[in-house]
Amino acid sequence: MLKLKDYYKVLHLxxxxxxxxxxxxxxxxxxxFHPDKNSFPQAKAVFQEINEAYDVxxxxxxxxxxxxxLNQSFQPKTTYSGEKSNTDNHRPFHKSPGKQKFKNKDPYKNYALKGKFFSSFVFFFCLILCIDYVISQRYDNTIVEDISRFEAKTSNYTDHYNHEVQSSKIDFNFNSETANSITPYDTISVDITPIFGIVKSCHPISDEKLNYADGFSIYYPFTFLILLAMAASCASLFVKSNETGFSLSILSMILFIIVQFLLAKS
Structure with missing residues (x-):
């Protein structure tokens, strides 16, 4: 005669x-043990047994x-000899955090966490670049005391001339596409960023439309790279998918390297 299953045992009660x-x-x-959430091969059988116990x-x-x-049965309140409840058979599976952790391990999780740390750095660095651009300082009626020029050649860009200027108010460097621009004793206005010292504009007092500093700079014409690096790093911090977050971190890293190169050339 087949003995009753102990439904209390099935539900651990x-x-x-x-x-x-x-x-x-x-x-x-x-x-x-829902089959949609538990990938263990016999999760479905366990789930059916749980439903059967609850139905009764x-x-x-x-x-x-x-x-x-059950009280009339000679067996104790366990499954009959030779047969164990499915929940008992597989209890080590759902109570073993080590095995379950290994089963659900996300290979991108650790990389994503490291990527978020770097993305945070990229975001704040680019934010400082943007702030530096916004709070640039202007020096009007500055008299040029001395100026030196040298040609800077690169393989990817048009030749530019770097100008080292000593003036009555501030000493600065700027790039220009022409060698003959300002001369000693000229009176100029200079717009320069306070953190990185990048000249946004340098023009004579008589003509504000003439900008000597119209050459290669991180702020011109590559400003979009700063904004793109900020967007990629910010997105990697808030995206839910670890794989997507890691990919965005890699993108922000590449853009950061490019921004550093352009900043060094500015």
Missing amino acids: SSTASSEEIKKAYRKLALQ LSDPVKKNNYDFR
Whole structure:
């Protein structure tokens, strides 16, 4: 004669469990062993057994009949000899945090965390570049005392001339596409950033439209790279997917290297 399954054992409860305890235990186990959320091969069988136990124990009439039959049984309140509950068979699986962690391990998680740290640095660095541009300082009626020029050649860009200027108010460097621009004793106005010392504009007092500093600079014509690096680094910090976050971190890293190169050339 086939013995009764111990549904209390299936739900990990005692025979004196209340209806509220039965419902709570069912919800916990059903969520844990639901086939859509548990990739273990026998999760479906365990889930069916949990539903079967709850169907009986949640109905007062069925529960009374079941309790009476169970009390008449000679077996203790466990599954008959030779057969174990599916939940017992696979309990080490769902109670072993080490195995479960290995099963659900995301290969991009660690890389994404390191990428977020670097992305934070890129974002704040580019933010400082933007602030530096906005709070640039202007020096009017500056008299040029001395100026030296040298040609800067690169393989990717048109030749530019670097000008080292000593003036009555501030000493500065700027790039220009022409060698003959300002001369000693000229009176000029200079707009320069306070943090990185990049000249945004340098023009004679008589003509504000003539900008001597119209050459290669991080702020011209490559400003969009700063904004793009900020956008990529910011997105990598808030995106939910670790894989996408890691990819955005790589992109922000590449853009950061390019920005550093352009900043060195400015």
